[in-house]
Amino acid sequence: MDELSALPYLDAVVKETLRVHPPIGDTVRVAMKDDILPLEKPLTDMHGAVHNGIRQVISRLAINLIYIVVNRISKGAVIFIPILVMNRSKELPERWDDLPKAVSDIPGVWGHMLSFLGGPKACIAYRFAIIEMKALVFTLVRAFEFEPAVPANRIGKKPAPLQHPILRGDPTKKPQLPLLVKAYRRRD
Numbered sequence: 001m002d003e004l005s006a007l008p009y010l011d012a013v014v015k016e017t018l019r020v021h022p023p024i025g026d027t028v029r030v031a032m033k034d035d036i037l038p039l040e041k042p043l044t045d046m047h048g049a050v051h052n053g054i055r056q057v058i059s060r061l062a063i064n065l066i067y068i069v070v071n072r073i074s075k076g077a078v079i080f081i082p083i084l085v086m087n088r089s090k091e092l093p094e095r096w097d098d099l100p101k102a103v104s105d106i107p108g109v110w111g112h113m114l115s116f117l118g119g120p121k122a123c124i125a126y127r128f129a130i131i132e133m134k135a136l137v138f139t140l141v142r143a144f145e146f147e148p149a150v151p152a153n154r155i156g157k158k159p160a161p162l163q164h165p166i167l168r169g170d171p172t173k174k175p176q177l178p179l180l181v182k183a184y185r186r187r188d
């Protein structure tokens with residue numbers, strides 16, 4: 001594990017893969033008590049209104065046309081956590097060797113991203129999952145060469161709850177990513 005963890009390029013590949021394609025793209029949490037969830041910086045919505053905290057819809061009138069929202073969260077409120085969106089925020093860097101301050105504020109349990117979430121109910125197996133990915137990639141790329149077997153535009157994605165690649169037009173939507181695999185030959 002120490003040897004795998006010491007390989008910076010392998011680490012960057014695994015981080016970038018889990019950042020751009022987190023298997024769990026979003027999740028929810030339920031508030032255990034009334035609370036206020038402040039935003040890091042104020043947000044201006046599409047109507048020009050400025051928000052300082054996460055707002056909650058408390059009532060919908062006239063068939064979804066009017067929403068009454070409040071600047072607090074009440075006990076039992078369901079809070080949507082957009083893992084995929086936060087991982088891909090354009091304000092965050094894509095380089096892993098020189099992270100600026102903005103990204104260190106992401107409260108994820110690993111890698112300054114939310115792919116394994118954060119807090120007491122984060123993924124309990126993230127270390128195992130990472131080292132498993134690294135061991136597999138390390139072993140496979142030394143023995144084989146991989147090429148896409150179909151054009152990139154034929155590969156689609158099944159969204160929530162578990163994201164995975166699918167073949168566009170395949171009605172079963174089963175996970176698949178066709179590859180051509182050849183034995184690796186060293187080119188000197």
Ligand code: HEM
Pocket residue numbers: 022023024026027028114115116117120121122123124125126128129
């Ligand atoms: C790349 C692989 C994985 C990713 C991205 C991942 C991601 C996550 C995320 C985001 C959660 C929180 C879900 C939520 O509460 O809504 C979670 C929870 C959990 N994961 Fe993973 N996971 C991975 C692999 C694994 C593996 C291999 C195991 C077991 C061997 C595992 C076991 C668990 C368990 C038990 C929880 C629930 C923890 C709790 O509620 O306290 N995960 N995982």
